[in-house]
Amino acid sequence: MPQGLIVKALSGYYYVLPEGSKLGQDDLVQCRARGVFKKRGISPLVGDSVKFELTENGEGTVTEIDKRSSEMIRPPIANVDTAMLVFSIVEPVLNLQLLDKFLVHIENTGLEAAICLTKADLINGTAETGSEADSGDDSPESLTAGKEDEAALLASMPEWLQEAIGLYRRIGYPVLLTSSRRAEGVEQVAEYLNGKISVFAGQSGVGKSSLLNAIVAGLDLQTNEISHRLGRGKHTTRHVELIPLVKGGYVADTPGFSQLDFVELEAEYLGSCFREFQPFAEKCKFRGCVHLHEPDCKVREASERGEIALTRYEHYLLFLNEMKEKKRRY
Ligand SMILES: Nc1nc2c(ncn2[C@@H]2O[C@H](COP(=O)(O)OP(=O)(O)OP(=O)(O)O)[C@@H](O)[C@H]2O)c(=O)[nH]1
Numbered sequence: 001m002p003q004g005l006i007v008k009a010l011s012g013y014y015y016v017l018p019e020g021s022k023l024g025q026d027d028l029v030q031c032r033a034r035g036v037f038k039k040r041g042i043s044p045l046v047g048d049s050v051k052f053e054l055t056e057n058g059e060g061t062v063t064e065i066d067k068r069s070s071e072m073i074r075p076p077i078a079n080v081d082t083a084m085l086v087f088s089i090v091e092p093v094l095n096l097q098l099l100d101k102f103l104v105h106i107e108n109t110g111l112e113a114a115i116c117l118t119k120a121d122l123i124n125g126t127a128e129t130g131s132e133a134d135s136g137d138d139s140p141e142s143l144t145a146g147k148e149d150e151a152a153l154l155a156s157m158p159e160w161l162q163e164a165i166g167l168y169r170r171i172g173y174p175v176l177l178t179s180s181r182r183a184e185g186v187e188q189v190a191e192y193l194n195g196k197i198s199v200f201a202g203q204s205g206v207g208k209s210s211l212l213n214a215i216v217a218g219l220d221l222q223t224n225e226i227s228h229r230l231g232r233g234k235h236t237t238r239h240v241e242l243i244p245l246v247k248g249g250y251v252a253d254t255p256g257f258s259q260l261d262f263v264e265l266e267a268e269y270l271g272s273c274f275r276e277f278q279p280f281a282e283k284c285k286f287r288g289c290v291h292l293h294e295p296d297c298k299v300r301e302a303s304e305r306g307e308i309a310l311t312r313y314e315h316y317l318l319f320l321n322e323m324k325e326k327k328r329r330y
């Protein structure tokens with residue numbers, strides 16, 4: 001029985017890209033789900049790897065859903081591997097507290113996380129700060145910007161930013177530096193996403209749509225100027241769709257988790273969402289230590305020695321407090 005990937009779900013139809021077939025809408029098989037799924041309360045999701053049967057009218061029926069490695073609720077996508085956290089360096093300025101919050105959320109869901117810092121052109125002095133269109137007017141040369149340029153780009157960044165990048169890389173998160181406007185660093189993003197199913201996440205206005213447009217040839221997602229001019233939000237009438245990337249892999253065309261809170265997370269697990277705390281947390285005197293005022297807390301001690309970055313520890317305390325406040329309110 002043929003195997004495929006659901007790349008789009010719309011009005012009760014599932015659009016399956018048969019295994020081994022090239023991209024392109026023509027190859028999609030429009031399928032209904034087998035009746036029995038409904039009875040069992042299961043519904044196929046975008047991202048599902050499925051078996052399907054072709055029916056006489058050229059359509060198909062999804063007959064089996066392979067075991068999922070992950071399941072996201074908003075947006076509803078199965079088998080997401082990576083969350084690409086998109087943060088602009090400026091406009092809006094990089095917010096490390098929010099970044100840490102996203103990271104906690106992703107660690108908690110068990111996805112892989114990567115950080116993409118956008119709008120690099122606005123910070124190293126040679127930016128075109130005009131408010132006109134996106135990357136459209138870039139010269140073709142700039143599109144070939146490669147790896148050597150990343151070191152130069154990084155060196156041109158202010159110290160606080162270099163420090164932040166160093167911090168997250170040491171913790172173990174890939175950090176990619178881009179300018180969609182100048183088509184810099186976008187190749188590396190595409191390479192990183194190769195072979196994965198990814199979602200982009202990040203605040204409004206950080207440049208997610210611009211970045212997607214830059215890495216997907218022919219894609220033309222609305223970016224902010226346009227949607228504002230039309231006086232409506234961009235994501236109002238959208239369905240979820242996986243966009244195939246030229247180099248391989250798929251990315252959801254809708255942003256993931258922009259609303260974050262910690263309802264499902266217990267305070268005592270918060271620490272485990274800060275990766276670099278782990279080697280210290282194991283040695284805390286008390287089991288279930290929340291690294292606050294407990295005696296002999298190795299995490300707190302490490303932050304005092306600077307082995308855990310102070311910002312990370314402070315954000316941890318802040319989130320811990322938020323969680324307690326929230327609990328009190330419920
Ligand atoms: N200078 C500069 N501006 C950028 C860059 N990328 C995006 N922008 C601008 O930032 C604004 C927001 O970009 P979008 O791509 O719409 O941001 P978004 O994250 O998709 O926003 P939402 O859809 O609201 O979540 C637009 O005015 C873009 O032109 C960049 O690399 N450099």
Ligand SMILES: [Zn+2]
Nearest residue numbers: 284289291297
């Ligand atoms: Zn502790």
